[in-house]
Amino acid sequence: MAEAARHPEPRHDNEPRYGNRPTMKDVAARAGVGLKTVSRVVNSESGVTPDTERRVRTAIEALGFRRNDSARVLRKGRTASIGLVLEDLADPFYGPLSRAVEEVARAHGALLINGSSAEDPERERELVLALCARRVDGLIVIPAGNDHRYLEPEMKAGVATVFVDRPAGRIDADTVLSDSFGGAREGVAHLIAHGHRRIGFIGDQARIHTAGERLRGYHAAMADAGTAVDDSWVSLGSTEPGRVRAAVERMLSGPEPVTALFTGNNRVTVTAVRVLAERERPTALVGFDDIELADLLSITVVSQDAAAVGRTAAEHLFRRLDGADHSPARVELPTRLVPRGSGELPPA
Template sequence: MSTLDRPNPSAQNRRRPTIREVAALAGVSLKTVSRVVNGEPAVSAKVRSRVLAAVDRLGYRPNLTASSLRRADGKSATIGVVLEDVGNPFSSTLHRSIEDVAGERGVLVLAASSDEDASREREIVSAFTSRRVDGLIIIPASHDHSYLLSERQAGTAIVFVDRPPAFLDADTVLTDNDLGVRRGIRHLIGHGHRRIGYIGDLLSISTAVMRYQGYLDELAAAGIAVDESIVRLDCRGIASAETAATELLSSKRPPTALFTGQNLITIGGFRALRKLGLHNRVALIGFDDFLLADLLEPAITVIAQDPAAIGRAAAEVLFRRLDGDHAPSAHHIVPSRLIARGSGEIRP
């Protein structure tokens, strides 16, 4: 057969070499190659170098899936991360810091987006466990995590971030949502505001509920009655927040300050203020920092979360579990902080 018979002769020719072929070339047994590859001690220098030469010549790469199948601990050196959306800044920053901690231990990260869909969360977890990940880090979208019980019993470590799990006792790493909001509201009150509007995220997201509760609590603590006409909950995304903010600000008795409960909602709120020309008259504090918040006009005061710290903490807890820590579930709180930049310091 001439080479012309195969249009692309370079592709898919050579199978990947196995440990068996390396052994044959080096003139030793399978097991000896395995020992060399895994750095086990009981191999003479002479044999070792012969094996390494064969490894090199064949371009042998160990097959980790076969290895983890056989290994006593069954570890795959892979963890799975369920994010809200791998493309959004909060999730991807979290992802990055998890990757950093995992990378130090030679562990790889599978990541997928639930898009706030409970059934998607389960599908992703199922795909992860089919591949026998050693651990899971989850931003929950579902509201019942009892389905994870069997996974944990099988030895998979599980850590929840950003939001607590439901019907499952597990490690968590959360932001101090309620306290953060209260600090922001207190800041506004301290600058003389009494009519403070609130725009919040989907109420199916537990942090959205916690944040709104912080708003209610701080108003109550200050003896200010809640006026539901300047509250909009269950918003999603920039456009819907912009609409909500426009409504509040155009009402008969508009708020003198606005607290927005999430990233995109803050941007939507800011857009509305700009469009109405109120951006230097109505105060704005948003939950969650975002790139360029300091370059807007006015610069936006925010309650900043620290997604990198959350991710790092979550990964550290996870690996501690994988190292055999069996202590009762721990609940970490990563503090948020107020960054005053201008928009939150406007007086009524």
């Protein structure tokens, strides 16, 4: 053993290194280029020929080199992390939104930390401030509350913040939304175009911005058609299945039941579909938000692009982190009506 230790086997140039972590200098020596060239390749900067870039990347792979982000982060005064505060992790709308944010964050070399406010304003505040205490560089928030003045000190200290799906309450901040008003107006107008006049609206809680905007779109479409809305045709409240089921059954009973329903979000739509499936009389339905298997169930929906919302919000956030300095912006993305059959049923 002692003899072997005094005369170790020679290491060939193409063998990976172990022990000390390889550095940019090691990569530069192996590729036969300067240190600045390696830095440009590692940081995806321009000014390197394709052949040189291939040599550098081959050296990186052979040596097992990994960029040391900690030093770069310290130089920029950042932690290379952002926080995403969702309303409800179980809501299918937030899956593609979260993935899109994560993809943009990854492209910028940042880690995404997310959590759910569970639709509780106090929980939202606790979660946001906990993320700030961990020095995230920026925040993307789907607000549960309507007063965000607690965030003003953090934003003044440099925490870039973008609100999504709903605007911030009582502060000016960047916001990315879907066109809830326009989408609902189009969805209800679609039912009107197929002969319906008695149209029920079942939505989320009135305090929620999107619920209010979709109700406003419903009223606008009905007014456009010259149709007065009976109070019994509108129901706002919890998306809990029992509450929604009761609202649907009430609207479909009596001597003059509604002939169509417009449901204000995906959770309401799912319950409404179940109730309608139990009944013999067909009732037209258009839902706001797409739902799983909606194409197989022939459910007409107003679709919003959750991934585009998340991507737009994240790109806006990183522009702020890169120094963009302008007044708070409001970006409203269009929705799309997807006819599949349920919204095209005529009045029974």
